[in-house]
Amino acid sequence: MKQSRLFGKTRKDSPKGEMSINAQLLIKAGFIKKEFAGVYDYLPLGLNVINKIVAIIRKHMNEIGGQELIMSSLQSPNYWTKTHRWEDSDVNIWFKTKLFNEKVIGLAWSHEEPMTKLVKENLNSYTDLPIYIYQFQRKFRNELRSKSGILRGREFMMKDLYSFNRTEKDLNQFYEKVKVAYFKIFDDVGIGNKTYFTFASGGAFTQYSHEFQTICPSGEDTIYLDEKLKIALNDEIYTPDIAKELKMNNDKLKKLKSIEVGNIFKLGTRYSKALDLYFINEKGEKEYVIMGSYGIGIGRLMGTVVEIHHDERGIIWPKSISPYNIHLIALDTQDSNVIRQADKLYETLNKNGFSVLYDDRKIQAGKKFYDSDLIGIPLRLVMSKRTGDKVELKLRTEQKSKLYSRSEILNKIKQEYKE
Amino acid sequence: MKQSRLFGKTRKDSPKGEMSINAQLLIKAGFIKKEFAGVYDYLPLGLNVINKIVAIIRKHMNEIGGQELIMSSLQSPNYWTKTHRWEDSDVNIWFKTKLFNEKVIGLAWSHEEPMTKLVKENLNSYTDLPIYIYQFQRKFRNELRSKSGILRGREFMMKDLYSFNRTEKDLNQFYEKVKVAYFKIFDDVGIGNKTYFTFASGGAFTQYSHEFQTICPSGEDTIYLDEKLKIALNDEIYTPDIAKELKMNNDKLKKLKSIEVGNIFKLGTRYSKALDLYFINEKGEKEYVIMGSYGIGIGRLMGTVVEIHHDERGIIWPKSISPYNIHLIALDTQDSNVIRQADKLYETLNKNGFSVLYDDRKIQAGKKFYDSDLIGIPLRLVMSKRTGDKVELKLRTEQKSKLYSRSEILNKIKQEYKE
Numbered sequence: 001m002k003q004s005r006l007f008g009k010t011r012k013d014s015p016k017g018e019m020s021i022n023a024q025l026l027i028k029a030g031f032i033k034k035e036f037a038g039v040y041d042y043l044p045l046g047l048n049v050i051n052k053i054v055a056i057i058r059k060h061m062n063e064i065g066g067q068e069l070i071m072s073s074l075q076s077p078n079y080w081t082k083t084h085r086w087e088d089s090d091v092n093i094w095f096k097t098k099l100f101n102e103k104v105i106g107l108a109w110s111h112e113e114p115m116t117k118l119v120k121e122n123l124n125s126y127t128d129l130p131i132y133i134y135q136f137q138r139k140f141r142n143e144l145r146s147k148s149g150i151l152r153g154r155e156f157m158m159k160d161l162y163s164f165n166r167t168e169k170d171l172n173q174f175y176e177k178v179k180v181a182y183f184k185i186f187d188d189v190g191i192g193n194k195t196y197f198t199f200a201s202g203g204a205f206t207q208y209s210h211e212f213q214t215i216c217p218s219g220e221d222t223i224y225l226d227e228k229l230k231i232a233l234n235d236e237i238y239t240p241d242i243a244k245e246l247k248m249n250n251d252k253l254k255k256l257k258s259i260e261v262g263n264i265f266k267l268g269t270r271y272s273k274a275l276d277l278y279f280i281n282e283k284g285e286k287e288y289v290i291m292g293s294y295g296i297g298i299g300r301l302m303g304t305v306v307e308i309h310h311d312e313r314g315i316i317w318p319k320s321i322s323p324y325n326i327h328l329i330a331l332d333t334q335d336s337n338v339i340r341q342a343d344k345l346y347e348t349l350n351k352n353g354f355s356v357l358y359d360d361r362k363i364q365a366g367k368k369f370y371d372s373d374l375i376g377i378p379l380r381l382v383m384s385k386r387t388g389d390k391v392e393l394k395l396r397t398e399q400k401s402k403l404y405s406r407s408e409i410l411n412k413i414k415q416e417y418k419e
Numbered sequence: 420m421k422q423s424r425l426f427g428k429t430r431k432d433s434p435k436g437e438m439s440i441n442a443q444l445l446i447k448a449g450f451i452k453k454e455f456a457g458v459y460d461y462l463p464l465g466l467n468v469i470n471k472i473v474a475i476i477r478k479h480m481n482e483i484g485g486q487e488l489i490m491s492s493l494q495s496p497n498y499w500t501k502t503h504r505w506e507d508s509d510v511n512i513w514f515k516t517k518l519f520n521e522k523v524i525g526l527a528w529s530h531e532e533p534m535t536k537l538v539k540e541n542l543n544s545y546t547d548l549p550i551y552i553y554q555f556q557r558k559f560r561n562e563l564r565s566k567s568g569i570l571r572g573r574e575f576m577m578k579d580l581y582s583f584n585r586t587e588k589d590l591n592q593f594y595e596k597v598k599v600a601y602f603k604i605f606d607d608v609g610i611g612n613k614t615y616f617t618f619a620s621g622g623a624f625t626q627y628s629h630e631f632q633t634i635c636p637s638g639e640d641t642i643y644l645d646e647k648l649k650i651a652l653n654d655e656i657y658t659p660d661i662a663k664e665l666k667m668n669n670d671k672l673k674k675l676k677s678i679e680v681g682n683i684f685k686l687g688t689r690y691s692k693a694l695d696l697y698f699i700n701e702k703g704e705k706e707y708v709i710m711g712s713y714g715i716g717i718g719r720l721m722g723t724v725v726e727i728h729h730d731e732r733g734i735i736w737p738k739s740i741s742p743y744n745i746h747l748i749a750l751d752t753q754d755s756n757v758i759r760q761a762d763k764l765y766e767t768l769n770k771n772g773f774s775v776l777y778d779d780r781k782i783q784a785g786k787k788f789y790d791s792d793l794i795g796i797p798l799r800l801v802m803s804k805r806t807g808d809k810v811e812l813k814l815r816t817e818q819k820s821k822l823y824s825r826s827e828i829l830n831k832i833k834q835e836y837k838e
Contacts, residue, residue: 007486007552009541033537036524041490041537044552050489067426070469071460073492073557074514074574095493097514097526099573100563105455107516107526118452118460122428133426133463138492138557144519154518155493 001044001324003359003371006030008043010371021218022303023149025315029374031323038146038154040299045375048323049302050157054136056188056320057159057296060181064174066134066161071114073138075106079113083274093141107140112293115162116271119289126166126279129289130174134161136298148220150299151259151307157299163292164272166279171266171290178294182212182262189301190318191308195261198223199246200234205268208237212262216307219259226253259304267291315376316396319417324357325349326413327377329369331384333362342383345391345406352410354417379416381409420463420743422778422790425449427462429790440637441722442568444734448793450742457565457573459718464794467742468721469576473555475607475739476578476715479600483593485553485580490533492557494525498532502693512560526559531712534581535690538708545585545698548708549593553580555717567639569718570678570726576718582711583691585698590685590709597713601631601681608720609737610727614680617642618665619653624687627656631681635726638678645672678723686710734795735815738836743776744768745832746796748788750803752781761802764810764825771829773836798835800828 008030015027015034023040026032031046042050058068080086086106088094095107108114119131139158146154161178165171179197186195191214198213213223213232223232226248233243233253240250269288272278277289302321309316317323326349330342339360346358357377359368365384372380373396382392382401391409394401395416404412427449434446434453442459445451450465461469477487499505505525507513514526527533538550558577565573580597584590598616605614610633617630632642632651642651645667652662652672659669688707691697696708721740728735736742745768749761758779765777776796778787784803791799792815801811801820810828813820814835823831 005484005486007488007541007550009543030541033540035491035493035533036495039491039493041488041533043488043537043541044486047488065424067424067463069426069460069462069466072454072458072574074454074458074559076455095516097516100561114454114460118462121452122426122449122462124428131426140493142519155491 001355001357003357004361006044006357008045010374018149019147020149020151020303020307021310022151022306025306025310025374026150026303029315029371029376032150038143038152040150040153045323046302049317049321050298052321052323053189053298053301054159057185057298058136060185060188061134061159061161064132064177064181065130066132068135069133070135070137071108071111071118073108073140075108075114077104077106079117079275080106083113083271085113093143095140095142108137109139109141110293111135111137111160112162112267112271112291113275116275116277116291119162119164120275120277123164123277123279123289126281126287129164129166129279130170131164132161132174134159134294148218148303150303152220153297153299156297159296159298161294163294164277165290165292166287168268168290171268171292175264175266175292178264178292179210182264182294182296185296186212186214186261189305189321191261191305194308196223196225196230196232196258198232198234198258198260199237199242200263201237203265203267204270206266209263209265211260211264213258214261214304214308215256216259216304217257218307219257221258221260223256223258224248224253225256228252232258259300259307261301261304262294262296264294265292267293310376313370314374317376317378319378322377323375324377325354325417326356326379326381327359327372327375328356328381329359329372329383331365331368331382331386333360335385338383338385341389345381345383345409348410349413352414354413379413420774420776422776423780425463425776427464429793437568438566439568439570439722439726440729441570441725444725444729444793445569445722448734448790448795451569457562457571459569459572464742465721468736468740469717471740471742472608472717472720473578476604476717477555479604479607480553480578480580483551483596483600484549485551487554488552489554489556490527490530490537492527492559494527494533496523496525498536498694499525502532502690504532512562514559514561527556528558528560529712530554530556530579531581531686531690531710532694535694535696535710538581538583539694539696542583542696542698542708545700545706548583548585548698549589550583551580551593552583553578553713567637567722569722571639572716572718575716578715578717580713582713583696584709584711585706587687587709590687590711594683594685594711597683597711598629601683601713601715604715605631605633605680608724608740610680610723613727615642615644615649615651615677617651617653617677617679618656618661619682620656622684622686623689625685628682628684630679630683632677633680633723633727634675635678635723636676637726638676640677640679642675642677643667643672644675647671651677678719678726680720680723681713681715683713684711686712729795732789733793736795736797738797741796742794743796744773744836745775745798745800746778746791746794747775747800748778748791748802750784750787750801750805752779754804757802757804760808760825764800764802764828767829768832771833773832798832
């Protein structure tokens with residue numbers, strides 16, 4: 001992509017009214033635009049990152065047997081009244097609206113109810129179980145406050161997976177598989193080493209639910225971390241006794257701010273009973289399906305990566321989810337030889353399967369470097385009169401650059417992207 | 420995908436309350452589920468088709484210089500009041516809802532206003548023009564009636580492209596490019612030969628807007644078609660005089676039912692004036708940006724393909740958007756030799772890059788053939804005791820099948836998918 005044509009400008013000034021680092025950097029760098037509090041558009045750079053995160057999550061969901069589908073946002077109250085999650089007094093984040101005939105409908109803030117109904121219509125026999133279905137879908141939540149940029153949206157994309165099993169044992173086995181898949185996802189997007197399995201408040205079915213909490217000073221949550229066991233306890237349920245029960249060492253727990261980047265719940269029969277999702281077992285008896293649900297907010301994950309990976313100059317994308325693999329910068333653009341060489345390298349890189357943002361703009365070098373650091377693509381190449389027939393490579397994480405010949409540079413880049 | 424694990428059941432009975440062929444077939448075949456009138460979920464088979472349509476459209480949008488982004492559904496009234504499209508008396512299909520502070524917001528039924536504002540924030544100079552940006556986004560429309568299945572949804576995915584040019588001439592040139600791209604899209608999804616460029620009512624800026632209308636008895640629209648000129652006139656604006664003006668032969672016009680599968684509008688300065696989107700030209704004068712908008716409803720396109728391509732037994736997918744390339748059916752599944760052979764072929768096909776729905780279910784042959792015709796994958800392979808070490812190939816469009824040896828079948832399939 002030639003940067004002279006890229007839609008979305010970088011900015012010098014911090015956007016007004018944005019408190020969070022993630023939104024400040026992402027707006028300044030041209031990844032997102034704020035519509036109003038908690039509601040953001042994703043510009044081409046931002047959508048690139050979203051698409052890479054989605055592809056990573058999809059891979060891991062498919063690997064554990066998930067099947068992707070997509071449900072509606074508009075929700076009839078029918079199912080939700082049965083689970084007592086329709087009235088505003090029960091759930092206070094609904095956005096509600098009306099059909100022409102005055103019937104009130106809602107905007108899905110989660111999908112347990114319609115998923116349960118959908119499975120009921122597609123379950124003929126216990127041999128159809130297990131069923132693991134997921135989607136990437138927008139959720140709408142009428143949050144009272146929304147000051148954390150894309151960490152807490154009123155409208156945001158979520159990956160939500162739902163499991164339907166015959167037995168609690170089957171649920172438990174799948175739950176462990178999801179746990180492993182989630183850690184792979186957080187590793188792949190570059191926050192694995194700061195993310196901890198965390199015990200949080202449970203429901204009717206289990207004592208605890210589980211969250212994946214990423215240590216981050218700007219997080220809205222607080223956890224007590226046992227670094228030796230590599231598990232944490234959400235401070236909502238923390239007591240020394242509970243910590244002890246979980247075999248955590250109370251004396252060495254660290255109290256830390258964190259961001260909840262994922263959560264998994266054993267739902268048991270809470271929804272299947274309310275919505276009559278059952279099967280007939282081999283003995284001819286009716287049994288309710290055992291359910292679980294597993295969420296990851298896509299925008300929140302992207303925002304967390306920015307909160308973790310940035311410096312005073314801008315974002316530092318992990319290679320796996322960078323909007324482009326390489327930022328190629330041509331300086332001295334009035335020099336036709338430089339431009340010819342840079343055009344050629346741009347072509348070669350594209351042909352070799354690398355995605356490249358190519359700064360071909362006729363502006364000052366300083367502005368180009370400023371933008372490059374702000375946007376945060378991990379590999380920067382510079383060509384100029386000074387570099388001659390060589391290419392200067394700098395990693396976003398390092399201060400020093402190094403010159404490579406045209407014949408060396410492709411191998412060097414291939415090396416970097418194999419790590 | 421093994422059909423024994425595929426989520427989404429076929430049905431014998433037609434769904435209640437569905438008048439349209441598209442929804443009847445798609446529900447029976449397990450592609451979609453109705454939540455309520457005009458609101459549908461897409462099951463794995465349905466999502467596969469949607470993804471293929473999206474990939475085709477994306478390719479053609481990128482080829483004409485489009486850049487993809489994605490905007491929010493939640494809309495503040497700010498911009499919409501300025502273009503007089505906020506009040507229900509002006510636009511009667513808004514779904515509206517409220518924030519916690521009682522502020523009324525709406526669900527986007529189109530995106531001209533926020534797109535115009537977004538460009539205003541990212542336009543520094545006339546050299547930034549032209550700008551072509553598009554998205555695949557859900558639209559919400561509070562339709563009074565919604566009886567046409569996925570042809571007219573209250574919630575549906577749309578590809579909407581917006582163009583921003585310096586001059587009317589530039590707009591006109593791009594408009595022609597979009598026209599060509601749209602015909603490529605309709606060709607690629609298999610309805611090109613029934614789709615006509617159609618003159619429809621214009622706006623303040625132009626005498627006509629243009630639609631792409633696909634001839635179909637179940638369509639909601641009516642057009643007058645000149646088969647020689649290959650253009651049509653929407654009956655909303657048809658008069659013999661207008662037909663004559665467009666050089667159509669009034670004596671030979673055919674009045675036909677049709678489905679509007681795309682529309683393109685020259686918006687001129689309607690939105691840029693209202694929202695102050697301008698640039699300063701070389702003479703230092705202020706000029707308003709010239710806009711156009713270009714839509715294709717994804718669900719409607721999928722529904723139209725079903726309306727056009729089906730028979731009394733089910734859907735007949737064009738190869739380009741079939742949920743799987745091949746439907747492989749194993750009969751006599753109690754015979755371990757048949758299963759072993761079929762498993763092997765399934766693997767070979769997957770390795771060669773073909774997507775395969777593999778009916779490995781232990782059910783009667785009749786039910787398998789019924790489902791296969793209903794689902795409508797264009798190539799069907801059967802292996803059974805009768806076929807021995809050969810494979811039976813049948814095209815969904817043909818009655819006769821033919822036996823091929825294991826060594827021949829892969830080449831035959833490659834041939835079919837090269838056409």
